Amino acid sequence: xxxxxxxxxxxxxxxxxxxxxxxxxxxxxxxxxxxxxxxxxxxxxxxxxxxxxxxxxxxxxxxxxxxxxxxxxxxxxxxxxxxxxxxxxxxxxxxxxxxxxxxxxxxxxxxxxxxxxxxxxxxxxxxxxxxxxxxxxxxxxxxxxxxxxxxxxxxxxxxxxxxxxxxxxxxxxxxxxxxxxxxxxxxxxxxxxxxxxxxxxxxxxxxxxxxxxxxxxxxxxxxxxxxxxxxxxxxxxxxxxxxxxxxxxxxxxxxxxxxxxxxxxxxxxxxxxxxxxxxxxxxxxxxxxxxxxxxxxxxxxxxxxxxxxxxxxxxxxxxxxxxxxxxxxxxxxxxxxxxxxxxxxxxxxxxxxxxxxxxxxxxxxxxxxxxxxxxxxxxxxxxxxxxxxxxxxxxxxxxxxxxxxxxxxxxxxxxxxxxxxxxxxxxxxxxxxxxxxxxxxxxxxxxxxxxxxxxxxx
Amino acid sequence: xxxxxxxxxxxxxxxxxxxxxxxxxxxxxxxxxxxxxxxxxxxxxxxxxxxxxxxxxxxxxxxxxxxxxxxxxxxxxxxxxxxxxxxxxxxxxxxxxxxxxxxxxxxxxxxxxxxxxxxxxxxxxxxxxxxxxxxxxxxxxxxxxxxxxxxxxxxxxxxxxxxxxxxxxxxxxxxxxxxxxxxxxxxxxxxxxxxxxxxxxxxxxxxxxxxxxxxxxxxxxxxxxxxxxxxxxxxxxxxxxxxxxxxxxxxxxxxxxxxxxxxxxxxxxxxxxxxxxxxxxxxxxxxxxxxxxxxxxxxxxxxxxxxxxxxxxxxxxxxxxxxxxxxxxxxxxxxxxxxxxxxxxxxxxxxxxxxxxxxxxxxxxxxxxxxxxxxxxxxxxxxxxxxxxxxxxxxxxxxxxxxxxxxxxxxxxxxxxxxxxxxxxxxxxxxxxxxxxxxxxxxxxxxxxxxxxxxxxx
Numbered sequence: 001x002x003x004x005x006x007x008x009x010x011x012x013x014x015x016x017x018x019x020x021x022x023x024x025x026x027x028x029x030x031x032x033x034x035x036x037x038x039x040x041x042x043x044x045x046x047x048x049x050x051x052x053x054x055x056x057x058x059x060x061x062x063x064x065x066x067x068x069x070x071x072x073x074x075x076x077x078x079x080x081x082x083x084x085x086x087x088x089x090x091x092x093x094x095x096x097x098x099x100x101x102x103x104x105x106x107x108x109x110x111x112x113x114x115x116x117x118x119x120x121x122x123x124x125x126x127x128x129x130x131x132x133x134x135x136x137x138x139x140x141x142x143x144x145x146x147x148x149x150x151x152x153x154x155x156x157x158x159x160x161x162x163x164x165x166x167x168x169x170x171x172x173x174x175x176x177x178x179x180x181x182x183x184x185x186x187x188x189x190x191x192x193x194x195x196x197x198x199x200x201x202x203x204x205x206x207x208x209x210x211x212x213x214x215x216x217x218x219x220x221x222x223x224x225x226x227x228x229x230x231x232x233x234x235x236x237x238x239x240x241x242x243x244x245x246x247x248x249x250x251x252x253x254x255x256x257x258x259x260x261x262x263x264x265x266x267x268x269x270x271x272x273x274x275x276x277x278x279x280x281x282x283x284x285x286x287x288x289x290x291x292x293x294x295x296x297x298x299x300x301x302x303x304x305x306x307x308x309x310x311x312x313x314x315x316x317x318x319x320x321x322x323x324x325x326x327x328x329x330x331x332x333x334x335x336x337x338x339x340x341x342x343x344x345x346x347x348x349x350x351x352x353x354x355x356x357x358x359x360x361x362x363x364x365x366x367x368x369x370x371x372x373x374x375x376x377x378x379x380x381x382x383x384x385x386x387x388x389x390x391x392x393x394x395x396x397x398x399x400x401x402x403x404x405x406x407x408x409x410x411x412x413x414x415x416x417x418x419x420x421x422x423x424x425x426x427x428x429x430x431x432x433x434x435x436x437x438x439x440x441x442x443x444x445x446x447x448x449x450x451x452x453x454x455x456x457x458x
Numbered sequence: 459x460x461x462x463x464x465x466x467x468x469x470x471x472x473x474x475x476x477x478x479x480x481x482x483x484x485x486x487x488x489x490x491x492x493x494x495x496x497x498x499x500x501x502x503x504x505x506x507x508x509x510x511x512x513x514x515x516x517x518x519x520x521x522x523x524x525x526x527x528x529x530x531x532x533x534x535x536x537x538x539x540x541x542x543x544x545x546x547x548x549x550x551x552x553x554x555x556x557x558x559x560x561x562x563x564x565x566x567x568x569x570x571x572x573x574x575x576x577x578x579x580x581x582x583x584x585x586x587x588x589x590x591x592x593x594x595x596x597x598x599x600x601x602x603x604x605x606x607x608x609x610x611x612x613x614x615x616x617x618x619x620x621x622x623x624x625x626x627x628x629x630x631x632x633x634x635x636x637x638x639x640x641x642x643x644x645x646x647x648x649x650x651x652x653x654x655x656x657x658x659x660x661x662x663x664x665x666x667x668x669x670x671x672x673x674x675x676x677x678x679x680x681x682x683x684x685x686x687x688x689x690x691x692x693x694x695x696x697x698x699x700x701x702x703x704x705x706x707x708x709x710x711x712x713x714x715x716x717x718x719x720x721x722x723x724x725x726x727x728x729x730x731x732x733x734x735x736x737x738x739x740x741x742x743x744x745x746x747x748x749x750x751x752x753x754x755x756x757x758x759x760x761x762x763x764x765x766x767x768x769x770x771x772x773x774x775x776x777x778x779x780x781x782x783x784x785x786x787x788x789x790x791x792x793x794x795x796x797x798x799x800x801x802x803x804x805x806x807x808x809x810x811x812x813x814x815x816x817x818x819x820x821x822x823x824x825x826x827x828x829x830x831x832x833x834x835x836x837x838x839x840x841x842x843x844x845x846x847x848x849x850x851x852x853x854x855x856x857x858x859x860x861x862x863x864x865x866x867x868x869x870x871x872x873x874x875x876x877x878x879x880x881x882x883x884x885x886x887x888x889x890x891x892x893x894x895x896x897x898x899x900x901x902x903x904x905x906x907x908x909x910x911x912x913x914x915x916x
Contacts, residue, residue, distance in 0.1 A: 210480030
């Protein structure tokens with residue numbers, strides 16, 4: 001009997017260098033072999049198109065992305081393996097040696113996390129030697145698109161929850177066990193109050209939220225003994241799950257416990273009806289202080305309906321719909337070369353106009369402080385409004401410590417409060433105005449071929 | 459100027475103990491404090507309901523899930539933090555000490571990876587002291603549901619690709635950077651030929667696939683010099699991306715390179731038309747050996763259409779649709795208590811009948827070797843057909859080394875070949891027959907209340 005340990009698919013955070021598409025590595029080596037690796041390049045990250053059912057996005061995930069970027073490196077074992085792959089067999093040794101020694105030493109500008117953003121505007125800009133700037137493409141997109149999806153979905157839920165407590169309950173429904181960390185943080189930024197994922201709560205310093213599963217109730221001879229044992233162990237922190245057998249019977253049993261428990265949770269059934277009946281039972285039993293939490297396939301539409309109907313719900317636990325951003329599980333986030341050696345770079349996209357050169361985004365507000373429109377300029381232009389991109393990394397080092405999570409959350413709250421009213425409804429159309437400066441328009445036109453200019457209608 | 463390193467959200471693989479829902483930890487401590495932690499419990503993992511657009515599932519992810527299970531532990535810092543949380547303040551010290559020392563020492567039976575499976579049948583069964591068995595719920599579901607989604611989506615793609623090469627290209631579109639590892643492996647099991655994610659390829663020993671991005675072409679003064687530089691560095695391994703400017707011009711340039719390159723890639727446009735014209739250009743230029751690879755928002759329907767139309771495509775790169783399982787991004791996988799201290803446990807689910815007691819699944823085949831139906835029994839029953847659940851872990855140790863990836867992939871190939879013909883079409887209805895033994899039916903009925911028996915129609 002052998003006990004070989006199975007493979008671990010957790011990457012070493014000190015050797016994330018090849019956690020990227022192979023073609024980034026081939027291009028890096030190609031640039032090294034062609035003497036182009038050191039040319040100064042600027043790439044920009046942006047979202048091409050609004051996903052379904054969204055009128056705005058909340059940018060999130062930057063702290064992790066930057067943290068990993070600053071540690072990015074290859075281990076000797078990784079380099080040895082890459083050298084052995086067919087594509088790399090004829091690559092000059094000096095190029096492979098340079099790859100092995102590569103670190104990220106460039107500059108990064110980005111829009112701060114928690115900011116409301118829109119397709120077509122630069123969210124993050126990397127200026128670095130070409131090989132380094134190319135290296136980070138896959139990793140940055142993989143690290144930023146998903147938290148942005150979750151924060152954007154969470155913001156919709158927050159917008160209809162009427163100030164009730166919101167808990168991220170999705171850990172088991174994420175795309176692998178790592179997802180829970182990114183989702184818990186993104187949801188918290190957008191206004192959720194806590195997460196069920198214990199280690200995410202610990203690492204992030206956010207409230208961990210949890211009750212009990214049906215299996216707890218089933219493990220005891222009856223519901224009364226299950227509730228009593230839980231209340232005895234956890235005292236004033238015990239939230240009891242009341243719907244294992246008969247929900248209203250469960251509520252009556254929970255209401256009888258001395259001293260009173262703080263909350264009950266209902267995970268199934270007609271939540272509008274059951275929470276009203278549960279509230280009545282709690283009142284009859286002098287338990288007006290007991291809160292009612294609900295969960296079970298909730299999304300922004302079901303939560304909005306419960307809140308509008310006035311169901312006596314104190315808190316919502318949201319799992320699958322949030323952690324998978326189920327109605328829009330992918331974001332068309334891209335990272336494109338816009339400048340090389342001071343020259344604008346440009347590729348006509350059939351779906352959407354794009355612009356060369358390093359850029360800045362200015363956000364303009366109306367008299368009431370609401371967002372009125374964003375104006376995209378070259379990075380060296382100045383326009384009215386708040387410049388959204390700020391320097392984050394210079395020469396491979398943080399410019400200053402990144403904002404703390406509570407500050408990011410506060411920024412997001414202010415940002416969501418400043419959304420134009422027409423973008424707030426769950427079915428709002430994505431019609432926020434983005435304009436481009438005359439210099440950008442001229443730069444783009446200059447780089448177009450005559451045929452492209454025809455296609456673009458210029 | 460300070461350079462505080464940003465937070466890392468990569469968990470320590472040696473301390474995954476709290477990478478779970480808080481309520482698993484509260485229940486563990488509750489069982490410890492109530493003297494119930496050592497009762498022998500059996501939990502079973504299964505899928506409640508087939509996701510949209512699927513007629514069968516491919517079970518995957520087991521090796522990682524088991525590997526992490528065998529290493530599951532808490533670090534002293536984690537325990538110290540948990541002790542400080544409000545819910546744990548009144549927990550007896552002995553219970554917290556027992557939590558700190560917890561390891562998984564139970565038994566696991568499971569259906570081997572690469573097996574075709576269906577909702578309503580036990581995929582994995584844990585028998586362990588109650589606290590340990592409860593602990594692993596969130597982690598097992600988070601680790602198994604996602605690879606199963608990707609393998610199931612990949613199998614659909616494989617089923618229509620007509621034997622053409624398939625590459626998993628989704629790394630940047632996954633839900634966080636960890637997703638690429640799980641997806642690359644799951645897709646390979648289901649019949650994909652390689653992945654673009656370099657580190658996943660290295661760790662798993664599967665082919666890494668990659669070409670170049672548009673940025674490579676843009677970084678050179680013109681397409682000719684870009685192609686020449688790439689071909690020079692990578693020789694016979696250079697696949698050239700030909701659609702940065704004018705696709706057919708790009709094909710002509712690629713066809714002119716000496717010595718001939720192995721392949722071109724087209725990432726945009728009308729792929730049916732462009733591949734035919736590209737193939738004609740290659741033939742005219744005596745480049746019949748050059749393969750044509752295509753990519754760009756491909757899914758099983760677009761691939762089926764290209765294959766049916768006879769487009770001269772040699773390989774497909776599939777990204778977003780596969781790695782997010784976009785049309786079905788969540789799987790209703792659950793982990794339920796079925797037995798405690800030898801007593802059956804059972805909870806009536808409004809949507810679906812469930813059964814108490816540890817179970818086995820027997821797969822029956824027809825005369826031609828195709829799957830005819832699955833029969834679920836108690837674990838101590840014997841029925842016709844192949845018993846699908848096999849022992850994986852006994853007393854916290856592997857029973858024997860897990861199958862190697864190539865063996866899992868071969869199993870999956872055989873499984874998919876044995877699917878009933880009616881389940882193969884992309885729009886097939888999920889109507890595979892699952893039956894339950896008389897003893898299971900009797901066990902379930904015995905545990906039902908009279909009202910439940912009415913509801914269940916018994």
